Amino acid sequence: MGGSQAITYTLESSLDSVNRVEQTAEEMARKAGLEEEEIYRVAMAVREAAVNAVLHGNSYDPEKRITASFESTADSLVIRIADQGKGLNPETLPDPLAPENLLRGSGRGIFLIRSFMDEVHFRQLHPGTELTLIKHLGTARSAI
Amino acid sequence: MSMKIKTRQVDGITIMDCSGRITLGEGSVQLRDAVRDLLGKGSKQILLNLGDVTYIDSSGIGELVSAFTTVRNQGGDLKLLNLTKKVHDLLQITKLYTVFDVKDDEASAVASFARA
Numbered sequence: 001m002g003g004s005q006a007i008t009y010t011l012e013s014s015l016d017s018v019n020r021v022e023q024t025a026e027e028m029a030r031k032a033g034l035e036e037e038e039i040y041r042v043a044m045a046v047r048e049a050a051v052n053a054v055l056h057g058n059s060y061d062p063e064k065r066i067t068a069s070f071e072s073t074a075d076s077l078v079i080r081i082a083d084q085g086k087g088l089n090p091e092t093l094p095d096p097l098a099p100e101n102l103l104r105g106s107g108r109g110i111f112l113i114r115s116f117m118d119e120v121h122f123r124q125l126h127p128g129t130e131l132t133l134i135k136h137l138g139t140a141r142s143a144i
Numbered sequence: 145m146s147m148k149i150k151t152r153q154v155d156g157i158t159i160m161d162c163s164g165r166i167t168l169g170e171g172s173v174q175l176r177d178a179v180r181d182l183l184g185k186g187s188k189q190i191l192l193n194l195g196d197v198t199y200i201d202s203s204g205i206g207e208l209v210s211a212f213t214t215v216r217n218q219g220g221d222l223k224l225l226n227l228t229k230k231v232h233d234l235l236q237i238t239k240l241y242t243v244f245d246v247k248d249d250e251a252s253a254v255a256s257f258a259r260a
Contacts, residue, residue, distance in 0.1 A: 015169045040230065048202055052167050097239050105210040107201040109239055115237055 008069040013058040013083075021068045022047035025079060028070050032137055041116035042052055042077065042135050048109040049081040049131045057083025057129060076118075076137055082130040090122050147171035147197070149178045153196075157254045158187040159225075163196035166204030179211045179222075188220025189257045193250070195226030205234060212244065221245075225253050 007024070008111045011017035025046035029039040050068065058064040064084040071078040094101050114120050119134035147164035156159040160178060164179070165171050181191060190209070194200075200208075206222075215222040224243040247253035 018168070044201060047167075051201070055168070055204065102239060102243060103209055103213055105206040105213075106203070108205055111238070112202050112234075 004071065004073045006067055008033075008067065010065050010067050012062065012064060013054045013060050015054070017066060017068075018047060018050040020117050021050040021066075021081070024068070024070055028072055028077060028079075029135070030070050032072055034137070038135070042079075042133075044101065045113045045116040045133055046079050046081070048113050049079070049133060052080055052088070052109055053083035053085075053129075054130070055089065057085030059085065073135040074137070077135045079133045080130055081133070082125060082128055084125075084128040086127060088122065088129040147174050151178070151182070154250075154254050157189045157257050159191045159192055159193055159214055159250070159254075161193045161196070163198075165199040165206060166197055166249040167199065167201045168203035170218055171200075172203050172248060175207050175211060179214060183215065183218055183220070188215060188218055190215055190220065190222045191225050191247075191257075192222060193225045193249075194228065194231055197228060197231060200231050200234060205238060205240065208244070209240065221257060223247055223253060223256070225250060 009021070009024070011020065026039055027045040028051050029042040034042065050066065051082040053066040054060065058066060067080070067082040069080045090110060093110055094107055096102070096104065096111045101107065113131070113133060117133045118136045123130040123132070147162060147166055147170060150161045152159050152161070162175070178201060179190065181260060198225070212222045225247045232241070235244065245256070247256065
């Protein structure tokens, strides 16, 4: 894939938006030449980020939007998902692997994002939160 | 895209054959409703066949855990059958693989349930 490609969506806070963002991430990862397993992981991480934005960030508020931007370069895939919610402090999230949390019915989304991407960054917006998910293409290829 | 669930009885064990995606919204809600329905009918020994589940997200994992604890809290048992590699890997990295009783053979899985 030559050069850099970028696309940005502004979407309503719905599950349709989550599915669209996931699909876009999958197509982007496939075009970048990732193996199927890595495509799946990138798409799932992006889906989880979109779910967080729609569900926990915007609480399905029809007045609020999520923004999803996708950038593909020769070296990496960079996906940014932003919401307009009350903000998320990643330091306060319970560890889903702790014995007392293992049987909780939720709280694994950020953990999966961190597991599947090479870099994850949080940025507080006013209002909202932006997650930046990065997959290094060299790392992904050499790991296979 | 959506999930389908078919239930059948084998030697007193309820087998739920799931196919499709278990994700936030449709699949998770379907699974929750189906388990609740079974418990309401007194079926507390449940084998969840995930062999045709193509995708599961964190919400779906959470729903599996909730189903497991709900069934256990009512004196029953819920086991998993035929995990795909994707689901297997997800349960491994979330440390849930050892929480669930995971089986890969239906007959032995059915036989493993404690009889009332």
